[in-house]
Amino acid sequence: MSAAATLTFEEVKTRIRATEKDGGPTTYRDLAPGYEAVFEQVEWAAPQSIVTKWMEHYSPESLQAQAASGRKHRILDAGCGTGLVGEYMSTVVQMDNVELYGGDITPEMIEQAKMKKNAGYMDFKIINLKKELPYEEEYFDSIVSSGVFYVAHCGPDCLPNIFRVLKKGGILVTTSRKAFYEETKEGWDKYIRESNCTLLEAVDIPYHTLAKGISLVIKKN
Numbered sequence: 001m002s003a004a005a006t007l008t009f010e011e012v013k014t015r016i017r018a019t020e021k022d023g024g025p026t027t028y029r030d031l032a033p034g035y036e037a038v039f040e041q042v043e044w045a046a047p048q049s050i051v052t053k054w055m056e057h058y059s060p061e062s063l064q065a066q067a068a069s070g071r072k073h074r075i076l077d078a079g080c081g082t083g084l085v086g087e088y089m090s091t092v093v094q095m096d097n098v099e100l101y102g103g104d105i106t107p108e109m110i111e112q113a114k115m116k117k118n119a120g121y122m123d124f125k126i127i128n129l130k131k132e133l134p135y136e137e138e139y140f141d142s143i144v145s146s147g148v149f150y151v152a153h154c155g156p157d158c159l160p161n162i163f164r165v166l167k168k169g170g171i172l173v174t175t176s177r178k179a180f181y182e183e184t185k186e187g188w189d190k191y192i193r194e195s196n197c198t199l200l201e202a203v204d205i206p207y208h209t210l211a212k213g214i215s216l217v218i219k220k221n
């Protein structure tokens with residue numbers, strides 16, 4: 001029986017609402033061991049949605065060709081949490097052809113991700129998307145992020161830190177809560193423009209049963 005099976009739906013909602021008040025490391029430290037069981041109760045679909053969207057831009061053939069040329073496609077999972085993006089990616093992508101890095105502000109969430117031997121991450125770091133990230137400029141071919149851009153978590157002011165470590169021509173594929181994106185759209189437009197990036201797409205995606213989500217695909221020019 002999963003940990004959340006012992007929680008009522010009201011208790012599940014209370015835990016998710018707690019993240020909407022404070023999405024920082026203290027909240028996620030306490031939530032980490034039960035995080036997946038709680039989110040399962042609201043049919044958490046953002047990790048699958050974001051990997052599916054990412055795969056529209058990177059075909060198995062192109063990843064294989066890049067790997068064969070001697071340098072694998074490097075991806076950052078920004079705000080990787082317990083590693084659900086990597087876990088799903090490993091079921092649909094030939095992970096020998098990519099290098100997946102995970103970064104998150106909450107050490108206890110990363111510890112959960114490290115326990116997953118099937119999630120395909122080759123590196124984990126504690127990162128704060130509100131500050132300069134501990135990677136070289138233009139280090140990643142692409143960046144994915146699931147469930148990180150919403151109230152009390154990260155806003156569009158984090159975008160320049162992300163774009164700094166993305167290669168020119170690479171894309172960021174991220175979720176946002178739909179309402180949060182609409183409220184902060186001016187900021188997204190401003191930071192995308194100032195970073196010489198282009199918004200390719202903003203579309204509705206399966207997210208979870210308590211909120212609507214969108215995915216944004218942003219290219220660095």
Ligand SMILES: C[S@@+](CC[C@H](N)C(=O)[O-])C[C@H]1O[C@@H](n2cnc3c(N)ncnc32)[C@H](O)[C@@H]1O
Pocket residue numbers: 023024025028046047078079080081082083084085103104105106109127128129130145146147148153154
């Ligand atoms: C809803 S969870 C999403 C986790 C995972 N990506 C998923 O889809 O299941 C939000 C994550 O964002 C992380 N987070 C919040 N603020 C952050 C920040 N400033 N920098 C990096 N990670 C942050 C939290 O620690 C937490 O793991």
